Amino acid sequence: MIQKISTAQAAMLVFNAIAPTATVVLPIILGTYLEQDSPIGILFSACVGMAIAALIGSIIKYNQGAPFLEWIGKRSSRWLAVVLGIFLLQYYLDASAAIMREFVNFLKDNVLLQTPVFVLVGTSLLIIIYAAHKGIEAIARVNSILVLLYLLFLPSFMFGLGDYLNVHRLLPMFQHSFASVTLASLTPVAWMSEVSILLFLAPYLKSPDKARRIGWIGLLFVTVIMQIIMLTTLMTFGPEYLKSSTYPGFVTFDIIHFGNFWENLNIVFISYWILSVYMKLAMFLFATLECFKQTFRVRENGPYLIGLALIIAAECLFTWKQPAKLNEFNAQGRFPVYMLINVLIPLSIYLCCLVKRTVAKRKGQAA
Template sequence: MKNSIQKFSNLQFFMMMIGFITPFGHFIFIRLTYVYAGRNAWISLFCSAILGVIFIYIQFKSASKSPDQSLIGESVQAFGTWFGRVIGFMYICFFLLACSLSIHVFTQFLNLLFPLTPSFVFVFFLLFTMAYVVHAGSEALTRTIQVALPVLMALGSLVSILILKERDWKQLLPIMENGFFPVWHGSIIFLTMFAELVVFRMLIPHTNTPKNLPKQGLFFVMVVFFMFLGPTTGPIMIFGEDLARSTLYPTFEEIRYIQLFDFIERLDVLGIFLWVTGAFIRSSVFLLGAAEGMAELFKANKNNLYVLPITFFVFALELSLKSYTPEKTYHFLASSYSVITIFIGILLPLMIDMVIGFRHKWKSGWNGGKEV
């Protein structure tokens, strides 16, 4: 008999989402947006937030109609057992790919700071910690994030306050000098970030009141927008458009630029802590989604049965990416990965929800207006 499902509150659910999206978005997605939108990245953020509101609301509204089913269960319901399980396996593969890429990008960052330490050391210790927490269950992960996230948000607010006097608002002008297309391309990068949230549809059965998720999701997008507005405009206003574009980690460089009083000139450790914690949360959520997906797909007796095997798989996959330089990784994230993620995270769930809705209406009409 399968273990009883672990539950957590909606607040813990959204705290997990904020911890998942914010640090990686600050360090990576903002930089990718600079490549296309430059100083207009804040407009790209605004456009993607509008699309994100629509996407989040539709996703949660559809999921709240069948709160006991994960995304894989809905895939089977929409397309039948065989094809639905194939789609479910696609999602598991995507979660593992995203987990491996997240760890790879994180270790590339650490290798710049600690070039003498082999990258597999960072990978091993991060994966060991992740596997331990995920094996303990979703409740353990949410409680860990519940402790870490307020610290992250407090440190992020501190950075924004300390760097405020260094910002030159004139660097944001002129607006859209190259038209709207670069802004739209930048919006696609931020939309990729929202599309990755599809992993949380694996966790909706764990929430206490899933019917409240659609409205609460709108507030979540608004919080994310304001949490990203400062980091998106900050490096441009401090370093200028050209330098912010050419820097691998502009948000981290902004943190390093902070000078506190006359004797604290470098706050690198602050940026490292934010990045380490964010990478752990993001990778753990992807690992949890993949582990629960595997357990559901193969009807395991325990949700954590496949945590160890997929952890080894992620370790091997990350090591296979060793030849990818930061530039190649960024190119993949901004091109192929964006296309894959938007299809997997937005278009395919919409197809699943539409098919389920159509089948419900068809059955209702077939039975004289009565649901079966």
């Protein structure tokens, strides 16, 4: 029996597929280009992300939640589906490895300073393999609990920063050109495009016709969280601090305390973030497995799940060994890769479907 997830659970999956790593990487990228205008960059990228979500949702509604690559094979040719599947498989393997490396780098720099990297990767691997093996329904249930905990953490976060927030640090605004806003928004748009993971979650949706709404709700929540983190960081430290700190969003956690009896709460927030990253990695590993199964017509998980996870670990350990190389890719190389895989390919497929449907209607009317 195929596991099914509700619309709310799917929206929370979309949120957690983007938010955990975006909160680490985006503040410094946006702050470098836009300084106090960084919230404008988030809004701009959110608008583009909503358009991408509409595209992905339209494809899922059109194919009625069918397995993506199998549907392409039936609509066009089997070999096209295989070639496209190989490209998508490479994308998900690389994306998963980059996510894991960002996660490991953060732990190594801030939490587990003396722990070897391979131990961190190995431990993470065991957790996400177990989660992916349990299936998307189990991942969705745990993920929903984590996302709902935001209702507890966000008020605590805002209340703890109350004495440090200074709205004057946001001034002056609207000092950057539209070109600067566009340039700064490229990387956030790339992260927003990860809503395309819905293409491989579609067979497990209870209501595939609501995929567009699922994407919009998930991206809206991402936008709200990113705005809160960006605004509070700016109002606490000012725009110049964003350029000099490696993890500006997390530094704000260090100063939160409630009186003298409850302080050093950063470990609470970091522990929660670690759980969120595990859920994101489990989702991407599950999507990688689905892509592999659809590409090569494999029905059973078998040893493939472990094999794909080991490939991700190997790329994490060796390809992204140098943090500077990964940061450069995030700032410059991520946008074209993500746009090709998450936007241009789905858009081309959708346009071809529309053309075929139009031609078929005209032939029917002529007959």
